[in-house]
Amino acid sequence: MDYQxxxxxxxxxxxxxxxxxxxxDGELTGTIPCKTSPVNEGKLCIKxxxxxxxxxxxxxxxxxxxRKNGNLEEVSWDEALDYTAARLKTVKAEKGSDAVxxxxxxxxxxEENYLMQKFARAAVGTNSVDHCARL
Amino acid sequence: xxxxxxxxEHSDVIFIIGSNTATSHPLVATxxxxxxxxxxxxxxADPRKxxxxxxxxxxxxxxxxxxxxxxxxxxxxxxxxxxxxxxFIDANTESFEGVKAVLEHLDLDASAATCGVPxxxxxxxxxxxxxxxxxxxxxxxGITQHTNGVNNVKSLANLAMLTGNIGRASTxxxxxxxxxxxxxxxxxxxxxxxxxxxxxxxxGAANKKFAQAWDVDELPSGIGLTIPEMFSKIESDDLHALxxxxxxxxxxxxxxxxxxxxxxxxxxxxxxxxxxTPTAKLAxxxxxxxxxxxxxxxxxxxxxxxxxxRKAIEPVGDSKPDWEIIQEVSTRxxxxxxxxxxxxxxxxxxxxxxxxxxxxxxxLEGEGIQWPCPSEDHxxxxxxxRDGKFTRGKGLFHAIExxxxxxxxxxxxxxxxxxxRVYAHYHTGTMTRNSESLDFEVSQGxxxxxxxxxxxxxxxxxxxxxxxxxxxxxxxxxxxxxRVEPGVVFMxxxxxxSNINKLTNPAYDPIAKIPELKVCAxxxxxxxx
Ligand code: SF4
Numbered sequence: 001m002d003y004q005x006x007x008x009x010x011x012x013x014x015x016x017x018x019x020x021x022x023x024x025d026g027e028l029t030g031t032i033p034c035k036t037s038p039v040n041e042g043k044l045c046i047k048x049x050x051x052x053x054x055x056x057x058x059x060x061x062x063x064x065x066x067r068k069n070g071n072l073e074e075v076s077w078d079e080a081l082d083y084t085a086a087r088l089k090t091v092k093a094e095k096g097s098d099a100v101x102x103x104x105x106x107x108x109x110x111e112e113n114y115l116m117q118k119f120a121r122a123a124v125g126t127n128s129v130d131h132c133a134r135l
Numbered sequence: 136x137x138x139x140x141x142x143x144e145h146s147d148v149i150f151i152i153g154s155n156t157a158t159s160h161p162l163v164a165t166x167x168x169x170x171x172x173x174x175x176x177x178x179x180a181d182p183r184k185x186x187x188x189x190x191x192x193x194x195x196x197x198x199x200x201x202x203x204x205x206x207x208x209x210x211x212x213x214x215x216x217x218x219x220x221x222x223f224i225d226a227n228t229e230s231f232e233g234v235k236a237v238l239e240h241l242d243l244d245a246s247a248a249t250c251g252v253p254x255x256x257x258x259x260x261x262x263x264x265x266x267x268x269x270x271x272x273x274x275x276x277g278i279t280q281h282t283n284g285v286n287n288v289k290s291l292a293n294l295a296m297l298t299g300n301i302g303r304a305s306t307x308x309x310x311x312x313x314x315x316x317x318x319x320x321x322x323x324x325x326x327x328x329x330x331x332x333x334x335x336x337x338x339g340a341a342n343k344k345f346a347q348a349w350d351v352d353e354l355p356s357g358i359g360l361t362i363p364e365m366f367s368k369i370e371s372d373d374l375h376a377l378x379x380x381x382x383x384x385x386x387x388x389x390x391x392x393x394x395x396x397x398x399x400x401x402x403x404x405x406x407x408x409x410x411x412t413p414t415a416k417l418a419x420x421x422x423x424x425x426x427x428x429x430x431x432x433x434x435x436x437x438x439x440x441x442x443x444x445r446k447a448i449e450p451v452g453d454s455k456p457d458w459e460i461i462q463e464v465s466t467r468x469x470x471x472x473x474x475x476x477x478x479x480x481x482x483x484x485x486x487x488x489x490x491x492x493x494x495x496x497x498x499l500e501g502e503g504i505q506w507p508c509p510s511e512d513h514x515x516x517x518x519x520x521r522d523g524k525f526t527r528g529k530g531l532f533h534a535i536e537x538x539x540x541x542x543x544x545x546x547x548x549x550x551x552x553x554x555x556r557v558y559a560h561y562h563t564g565t566m567t568r569n570s571e572s573l574d575f576e577v578s579q580g581x582x583x584x585x586x587x588x589x590x591x592x593x594x595x596x597x598x599x600x601x602x603x604x605x606x607x608x609x610x611x612x613x614x615x616x617x618r619v620e621p622g623v624v625f626m627x628x629x630x631x632x633s634n635i636n637k638l639t640n641p642a643y644d645p646i647a648k649i650p651e652l653k654v655c656a657x658x659x660x661x662x663x664x
Contacts, residue, residue, distance in 0.1 A: 006447035009434045011427040014138070014312035015162040016436025016503075018628065021428055021447040023398025028428060028448055038141060038502045039436065045161035050295075050572040052428070054453070055579075059410055061423035072421060075477075076557030084420050087465035090440070091376040097355065100366040104325030105381030106314035108424070108433025109354050109444055111480040112457040113323035114331065116380055117311050119461055120359075122349040123470030127336050130326045131317075132382055 001025060007034060011107065012047045019044060021052060028052040061084065097125035104131040137307035138271065139438045139505065139517040141177055145171045145305040145659060148267035150260070152202065152291070152371040153187035153277020155654075157400035160311045160437070163273070176267075178260045180205060182553055184618045193260055196620060199551045199654040200252035202278060206253075206290040207537065209239045209261040210297055211574065218265030220299030228296050233534035249537060249646045262445040269305040277555075279310070280652040283540075284644040289533040296530045302520040312437040319435035322491075322506070323484070325379035327359030332488035348487055362388070363643055363650065376403035380457060384433050386631045389546070389639040390606045390648040402458045407460060413631050423454040426653040430456035433499065435506075441494055442503035470505070490566075540654045541642035544622070548604065548656035549559050550588075551623045554635055578637070581614045583625040584659075589615045592661055604655055607637030610662050624657070 018037035022030040032051050035042035056103035062082030065072040075083075091099055102120045104113045113131070121130045143149060143166040157164040164187060171177055171190060179191040179200075188194040199204045209284040213219050214235065225232050232409040247254045264270050272295055272567045278287045292301075300306040312318050324330040334341040337356055346354045358367060362384070368374035377398070389506045398404055398417045405419035409426050427434075429450040435441050450456065458480065458580050474480050485491045490507040498504060504515040519528070544551055582600060584592075596599050600621075600623070601608060612625065619625050624637040640655040 001593075003520075004447075006445050007443075008427065008445045008447065009315070009436075009442045011434075011444075013160055014315055014317060014437035015160050016315060016434055016440060016442060017162055022291050023447050027450055036502070039440065039442075040162050040165075040439075042163060043165060046572075051265045053571055054507075055426050055428045055448075056405040057410075060451045060454070061409060061415075061421065061424075061456060061488070063412055063465075064423060064453070065418075065421040067419045072312060072418070077463075079657065080420060080422060081217055081467055082464050084405055084422070085464050085469075086153040087419075088376055088378075088405075088464070088468055091403060095375050097358075099375040101368070101377045102358060103377070103382045103384070104320050104323070106317035106320045107381040108320075108324050108440070108457045109316065109427075109430070109477065110435060110484065111432045111477040112380070113320045113325045114480060114484050115458050115474075116378075117324045117330070117467075118349060119161065119468075119472075120466045121336075121345070121354050121469065122351045123465050123468055126364060127327050127355050127357065129325055129359060130327050130362045130365070130386055131320045131331065131360065132314075132384070 006030065010044075010048050010051060012051065017048050019051075025124055055134060057099055085131060092124055097127065100124050101128040102124055102126075102130075104129055106131055136438045137311055137520060140166055142165055142305045143271055143273070143309075143520065144173060145168055146175050146177040146267075146269050146271040148176045148178065149273060150180070150193075150269040151187060152180040152266055153279075153287075154273055154311055155181070155183075155187060155277075155555055156273065156311065157186035157190075157277075158447070161276060163437070167273075172293045176263055178263065182259075182551070182620075182623055189638045190400050193256070195252055195256060197250040197252050197551050200621065201281075202287045203283065203290050203535055204246045204249040204537040205252060205257065206255045206287075206294055207238065207241055207535070208243055208250070209253075209264065210234070210294055211243055211246075212258050212261035213265040213297060214238050216262065216265065217487065218262065219297045223299030224296065227279075227302075228505060228530040228532055230532045230534075232294055233296070234532045237534045237536060245644060249440070257503055259420045264294070267298075267300075268302045269303065270298060271306055271309060272300070272508055273309045275311045275312065277653055278650050283538050284649045285317070286535045286538070287388070291533050292530070293444060293535070296532060301346065301530070302518070304518060307518060310437075316434040318437060318439060319441075321339065322488075327361055327475070330487070332490045333489075345487065347484075357555065363641060366394060366397040369401045375401065375408075376405070378407070379400050379407075379414060380406040380407040380461075383408070383412040383414045385417070386634055386636060387628070389636055389641040389652055391634050391636040392607050393405060401491075407457060409454070415650055418535065422460050423452065423461060425454045426455045429454070430477070432458070433481065439505045440503045441491075441499060441506060443496070443499045477619070483610070489662035493556055506529040542605075542640050542655045544656045547620070548658045549657060550657050552604070552655050553601070553623065553625050553653050553656040555625065556627055580611045582611050582628060583615060583616050583619050584613050585619050585621045585623070586615050587621045588624075588659075589613060592659055594661050601662040602635075602638060602657050603658050604638035604640070604657045606640070609634065609637055624659070
């Protein structure tokens with residue numbers, strides 16, 4: 001039996017509470033608030049206490065998909081990534097850099113947002129990157 | 136936020152406007168409850184008597200979309216009674232004369248009538264706020280999601296500067312950021328006009344610096360498109376590909392029917408998410424990302440605190456961390472990226488971003504760091520504008536007059552509709568509705584309506600009702616409550632099967648481009664049960 005507690009930050013609201021995710025043999029089993037966090041000082045709200053539940057939901061997307069004959073069909077990563085890159089390239093070549101737009105996200109990490117805007121600006125050549133800060 | 140969350144505990148007066156803090160930011164609400172225990176006065180202004188209002192000394196129910204009328208009224212009372220901080224204004228601000236002129240000509244009775252609040256109440260809260268030593272302003276989307284959202288925010292800044300409540304602990308203008316890493320997404324340049332740390336894309340020096348760092352000959356220097364503009368450009372055949380990462384605009388954006396049409400039309404729609412959201416269902420390519428528990432990285436909270444996210448388990452199924460997905464597409468696109476870890480990406484961010492220069496994963500091992508943090512020995516910055524030293528030099532007053540919302544009630548659409556959250560859910564419900572315990576708490580959408588209105592419509596608590604605006608129509612159940620006043624209805628937006636954003640108004644603020652989600656006109660009729 002392998003039991004670990006991993007300190008991390010809540011993915012729900014902007015309070016940014018810190019807690020430990022309890023991991024038993026590679027599965028999330030619970031959430032323990034962090035007492036030394038200056039943000040939440042050992043407290044959590046109902047969303048935080050249950051934050052581990054959605055992660056291993058059966059409904060999680062597990063494989064990439066491409067629309068073929070009108071339906072989304074599971075494909076390998078290689079196929080999905082090649083297809084995405086090739087089609088983006090075609091749009092850029094035929095319609096120009098500003099024919100591509102990007103939604104960054106308030107729900108992924110800083111590093112991931114950074115990479116998305118870097119890809120948009122440096123690789124595709126457009127500043128059309130936005131996210132739903134306004135919503 | 137200009138100030139830290141913990142500082143709220145020591146405020147003398149906390150003025151909360153357009154924020155249902157107890158529901159949307161529970162751990163900020165905790166600090167407000169402690170402040171009350173410490174003797175602070177809490178004033179809540181909101182068209183809906185939300186949960187935090189139950190704990191307030193004074194609850195002000197103003198009409199939807201009339202924040203400027205209320206705030207100007209308060210400032211007039213403060214000025215007329217000499218409760219303003221002339222020394223602070225003289226030393227630290229400019230353009231006060233314009234505001235003064237507006238306030239001197241303001242008819243307090245007319246403002247009171249506009250916002251539907253008695254003059255005596257406006258006088259009382261103005262005096263409480265104006266005579267406090269340390270007063271904090273807390274606001275959220277109830278202030279910003281309006282066609283005049285920028286004016287609302289500027290009015291709050293006016294109020295703070297007028298009374299010298301900025302640049303000290305336990306004061307300030309404090310927007311609560313709705314989503315966990317909205318601050319981070321903005322800081323990282325997830326916006327059409329800036330690179331990381333708000334360095335403008337239009338500024339030659341910044342443009343050159345990033346081109347060099349990213350090893351390209353040139354970078355685009357014109358401001359890009361905002362989300363509403365991207366949808367219009369799809370319609371006009373100017374935008375042909377859209378890559379959406381971790382967003383669900385079909386449920387979160389105003390005028391959802393229109394959004395759905397645009398997403399169906401765009402030639403290439405790439406959606407990267409952890410669930411098959413209504414938005415992902417429309418995609419040409421779906422890329423399964425990993426959740427926060429399956430990767431390393433950082434989030435930035437509402438008080439600008441950068442903290443670590445740590446990998447606890449392996450990615451579920453074949454999903455991959457979003458940074459890996461972007462990197463692999465980029466390399467295949469012809470722009471090679473080869474980061475070994477998020478830590479390596481963060482080092483690049485710190486190198487290119489003055490407000491992050493002193494932050495590193497090693498330093499984040501402790502309690503996190505509040506930016507700006509310009510060097511490795513800098514402790515971080517709990518509150519901004521210390522001693523009235525504003526980032527831009529002097530604090531700028533803006534003279535603002537009240538303007539009504541873009542859509543107002545009329546004979547055909549006689550009810551004001553406003554939207555928000557419930558305690559157990561988050562945003563479009565992608566995560567919380569897949570959490571058994573949370574879905575059990577609140578599993579369906581509902582419309583809050585005043586008992587008098589419910590009676591007039593012959594609908595009982597729990598019965599179905601049809602709601603329609605000029606843009607769409609949905610059916611839901613009603614919840615009879617006095618949290619809303621007659622003529623106003625409220626509905627949460629987490630539920631895709633009764634998606635209230637089919638009705639909301641996409642008209643947006645001309646500067647911030649924030650849509651007017653918080654107010655539109657609707658009609659109601661009894662639905663066949
Ligand atoms: S635990 Fe609750 S209050 Fe804390 S960040 Fe998560 S959702 Fe927000």
